[in-house]
Amino acid sequence: MSDPRYPGPQGQPHQRPPHGQPFPQQGHPYPQQGPAHDRFRPQPQPGPHGSGPVHQQPGPHGHPHGRPFPPQQPAPHGQPVGPGGYGQPEQRAYAQPRFSPTVTQEMRMRAQVQPHAGGPAEQPWVTQAIQRQPQLANPTEGADLARTIVSIGLVGLLGLGLLLILGFSAVLLPAGPIVILLAAIPLLFIMLMVWWFDRWKPQPILLLVACLLWGAVASIIMTLVAQVIGITALALVGIDASGDVLGAVVFAPLFEESTKGVFLVVIVLAARKYFEGPLDGWVYGSLIGAGFAFTENLLYLSSSFEEAALGGLAMTFVMRGVMSPLLHSTFVICHGLSIGFAARRGQWWLVVLMWFPGLIAGMFLHALWNGTATIVGSLGLLGLVIMIGLSAIMSGFWLGSGLLLRRNESIHTRQSLGDYANAGWLTHGEVDMLGTWKGRRAGKRWANQYPGALPEMRRLIRKSADLASIRTRVLAGVGGEKERQVEKYELDQFVKIRTTMMRRVQQPQGFNPAMRR
Numbered sequence: 001m002s003d004p005r006y007p008g009p010q011g012q013p014h015q016r017p018p019h020g021q022p023f024p025q026q027g028h029p030y031p032q033q034g035p036a037h038d039r040f041r042p043q044p045q046p047g048p049h050g051s052g053p054v055h056q057q058p059g060p061h062g063h064p065h066g067r068p069f070p071p072q073q074p075a076p077h078g079q080p081v082g083p084g085g086y087g088q089p090e091q092r093a094y095a096q097p098r099f100s101p102t103v104t105q106e107m108r109m110r111a112q113v114q115p116h117a118g119g120p121a122e123q124p125w126v127t128q129a130i131q132r133q134p135q136l137a138n139p140t141e142g143a144d145l146a147r148t149i150v151s152i153g154l155v156g157l158l159g160l161g162l163l164l165i166l167g168f169s170a171v172l173l174p175a176g177p178i179v180i181l182l183a184a185i186p187l188l189f190i191m192l193m194v195w196w197f198d199r200w201k202p203q204p205i206l207l208l209v210a211c212l213l214w215g216a217v218a219s220i221i222m223t224l225v226a227q228v229i230g231i232t233a234l235a236l237v238g239i240d241a242s243g244d245v246l247g248a249v250v251f252a253p254l255f256e257e258s259t260k261g262v263f264l265v266v267i268v269l270a271a272r273k274y275f276e277g278p279l280d281g282w283v284y285g286s287l288i289g290a291g292f293a294f295t296e297n298l299l300y301l302s303s304s305f306e307e308a309a310l311g312g313l314a315m316t317f318v319m320r321g322v323m324s325p326l327l328h329s330t331f332v333i334c335h336g337l338s339i340g341f342a343a344r345r346g347q348w349w350l351v352v353l354m355w356f357p358g359l360i361a362g363m364f365l366h367a368l369w370n371g372t373a374t375i376v377g378s379l380g381l382l383g384l385v386i387m388i389g390l391s392a393i394m395s396g397f398w399l400g401s402g403l404l405l406r407r408n409e410s411i412h413t414r415q416s417l418g419d420y421a422n423a424g425w426l427t428h429g430e431v432d433m434l435g436t437w438k439g440r441r442a443g444k445r446w447a448n449q450y451p452g453a454l455p456e457m458r459r460l461i462r463k464s465a466d467l468a469s470i471r472t473r474v475l476a477g478v479g480g481e482k483e484r485q486v487e488k489y490e491l492d493q494f495v496k497i498r499t500t501m502m503r504r505v506q507q508p509q510g511f512n513p514a515m516r517r
Contacts, residue, residue: 223259285329
């Protein structure tokens with residue numbers, strides 16, 4: 001009997017082998033990308049008697065042809081026994097990522113992963129599909145709802161402030177509409193770059209928008225208020241702090257960096273689950289800096305147009321929007337990187353303390369830029385070359401650190417998912433698929449062959465990234481027993497998503513909700 005779902009050579013269907021015999025390898029329904037992609041495919045699953053993989057069309061009750069799924073196999077005599085009497089999953093060690101605490105065996109024993117109740121993931125997927133997993137409640141549902149409500153309120157308030165700034169700019173500033181358009185160009189460039197860097201483990205849209213608006217509205221207002229208070233206080237003791245040099249080299253770095261970076265501390269304390277590493281700090285810091293630069297550019301561009309018409313406007317845009325658009329983002333990622341490194345090591349007080357080294361580094365770079373601009377301002381072309389070189393160095397730091405952290409994040413994901421594979425929740429082939437860009441692309445191409453499977457594959461990829469973050473927090477001791485409950489809940493969700501995807505794969509015509517019982 002032939003099975004059209006498993007094409008043989010030259011596109012001919014394979015003959016279904018007698019019961020107990022394996023299917024040919026090329027008939028396996030996973031991405032056939034050549035030998036280089038073998039590690040991205042889940043491994044062939046044992047049949048009812050230790051035979052080849054089982055590929056049968058589910059019947060009306062989710063069983064192949066209406067019959068029960070084949071039972072999972074007990075462990076061979078003398079082999080370690082896992083949950084339910086099944087063989088222990090294969091154990092592997094994964095590479096240690098950079099910029100993370102070294103994960104020791106003691107840490108893993110202290111934060112041991114609960115073994116998969118349905119047996120090792122190497123058992124047939126269709127068998128796991130009908131395992132009755134306990135219904136777990138989301139331990140963070142109430143907190144997530146509260147964070148969402150607060151985020152919506154904050155974004156709404158800051159968004160209203162930005163609309164007022166844009167409205168006043170369009171009406172009151174010289175060449176207002178043109179100034180807004182020019183200021184938006186570097187902002188859009190940074191937003192696209194941040195989106196590209198954030199694709200591995202996308203952060204909540206509300207949180208990203210809040211960072212952008214904080215820089216564009218809240219930090220601008222707070223900086224202006226702080227500068228007025230500081231200048232007034234110094235004037236009362238006889239110190240004139242209104243000069244351009246003191247304001248640019250001292251006050252601007254001090255007040256601007258403080259008001260921008262404080263929001264990163266708020267995020268890590270109020271929404272720690274979304275700030276668990278240096279790449280998160282890089283993303284948030286870049287957006288805060290980009291928002292601040294946007295509003296600041298409105299002021300500088302309009303002043304240039306007022307002083308020197310279109311020539312002055314063009315010169316300022318080239319200097320700020322083309323030659324040095326990443327400066328404020330570079331200053332603020334120093335805060336984010338420092339907090340992010342500390343976030344993987346546990347205690348909240350350590351995270352707050354580690355903001356200060358990043359704050360000092362951001363202030364230093366800001367003062368260095370403003371001080372150099374002040375010193376070389378009268379050197380003409382030589383001064384311009386010096387400023388372009390300094391801008392290139394700072395922009396290179398921004399880009400290089402982002403690339404390095406983005407690559408390291410995939411290594412970190414594989415290490416964390418490896419703990420779950422060693423406990424039987426997924427296969428090591430799935431770790432490679434979910435923990436590399438190449439594997440994710442191959443998995444999505446494979447899922448795209450089956451109606452309704454691609455959205456589930458995307459959910460599976462996103463859930464795997466969430467699990468990697470949770471595993472990091474559990475190993476670091478963040479959140480205590482509650483975080484362990486979150487881990488159990490997310491593992492349960494991972495299994496359910498994978499089950500739904502595999503059911504759709506087993507039904508070429510699409511998933512039929514009526515088959516669910």
